[in-house]
């Protein structure tokens with residue numbers, strides 16, 4: 001299999017009844033096993049982009065979209081969606097089955113998988129997301145975070161190569177968000193899954209290998225999280241919140257204290273401040 | 281009101297095949313219409329009591345739950361008792377004549393309808409919605425001959441059932457939000473009440489459309505195309521005891537059918 005999980009070249013897109021193009025000449029490539037974060041303000045076309053990538057919308061432009069070297073189009077849709085698992089924002093809207101295990105089994109039933117194998121795969125997917133004790137629960141007795149884990153298990157049971165998270169953590173509390181992210185990270189390295197995540201969450205961006213910022217339908221910035229997250233003026237101008245550590249650094253700079261100017265996690269900045277403080 | 285509710289448990293009745301329970305409940309109700317004398321009524325009554333005891337449902341909870349129905353049925357029966365005029369007179373108080381015929385149909389009405397309510401309630405109390413929909417889906421399978429998309433219907437039904445609690449929760453969230461904004465939902469005036477319902481229905485409707493779209497996308501991405509060629513994760517297991525129960529009820533049906541006067 002090719003090393004390129006997703007490759008988009010010169011992709012533009014316009015919804016039929018809209019006058020303006022939603023996406024303009026997007027180029028993007030994601031290597032197998034990497035984690036890409038897509039960032040932008042509301043309504044700037046992230047969901048449209050991933051729907052195109054998954055073949056859920058028809059690409060009528062001259063640009064091309066390839067998943068593992070296979071062109072995404074109507075004819076290939078069946079084999080394209082085999083590669084991809086999607087988790088959406090609203091935990092309730094993707095829960096199909098009456099119970100947790102039924103929901104995980106839904107995709108397997110569709111693929112006419114024999115029942116004994118189905119039971120095994122449901123079990124192992126639920127163990128992977130640490131939800132096995134909840135196998136018989138009904139969706140309404142679960143928290144949002146637990147429902148998202150089930151959604152992840154439902155996708156995992158189908159053994160995808162790419163997992164797309166469309167703001168999958170945005171309706172969760174900080175704790176639920178953190179633990180879901182940890183889980184995705186673990187599964188990614190365990191199964192060599194490529195992750196494409198739409199997000200507003202700094203933590204989620206910190207975890208990724210590659211970040212792109214889309215604004216007004218165009219790709220505006222691309223790079224490693226450390227590089228993107230220090231561009232605070234640009235981030236702000238795209239309507240995104242500047243990371244806390246960056247704001248701290250800026251305030252300190254104004255007070256005459258200079259910390260090295262590359263982006264680091266909260267813990268590391270806190271450490272640096274400690275060191276600085278003890279030297280005083 | 282407990283009709284339509286499910287109380288999970290692991291009694292013998294809970295564990296019976298839902299198809300068996302559905303057919304048996306129907307059979308018992310049919311039999312009750314053949315039973316028109318004290319002995320056969322007694323037998324059926326005892327069967328119901330046995331089911332109730334075996335199902336480990338608390339008697340007080342059960343009868344409190346169906347109290348409303350029982351009162352309504354008793355009321356109907358009393359009316360029949362008072363207004364039936366044919367037959368031998370048993371006794372009379374002023375203008376009211378109680379006849380043997382009146383007594384007979386009143387007791388039959390009370391017996392049959394109470395029994396139907398008891399059996400139907402026992403069925404739903406011991407069988408979850410999803411089991412009922414599986415059982416119905418199985419039993420209407422012959423309709424496939426008429427090109428009825430039975431599998432799709434059953435899946436649709438099961439998804440609808442799964443979303444009922446979600447939507448109820450949503451309704452309560454939205455109406456709380458509207459109340460906080462001074463909606464007149466608790467007002468006495470009917471007109472005001474109806475006006476207050478619209479701002480609840482609209483967000484609910486919009487949320488549902490959005491949900492349907494998300495759900496459809498999620499189902500497509502997980503490989504759903506139509507009901508055909510799907511394997512089943514949830515299965516029903518028909519056991520010997522299920523066959524025995526049906527045979528016993530069929531025997532009663534025939535027996536009462538033959539001995540009916």
Ligand SMILES: Nc1ncnc2c1ncn2[C@@H]1O[C@H](COP(=O)(O)OP(=O)(O)OP(=O)(O)O)[C@@H](O)[C@H]1O
Pocket residue numbers: 015016017018022040041042043044045046047048049
């Ligand atoms: N089915 C559709 N038909 C027409 N226009 C649409 C459709 N779906 C989305 N749009 C428009 O396309 C633009 C991009 O929408 P999209 O959902 O891709 O944005 P997004 O970045 O995912 O937003 P959000 O952050 O709110 O999820 C928006 O202006 C939206 O109004």
Ligand SMILES: [Mg+2]
Pocket residue numbers: 046047048166
């Ligand atoms: Mg979106």
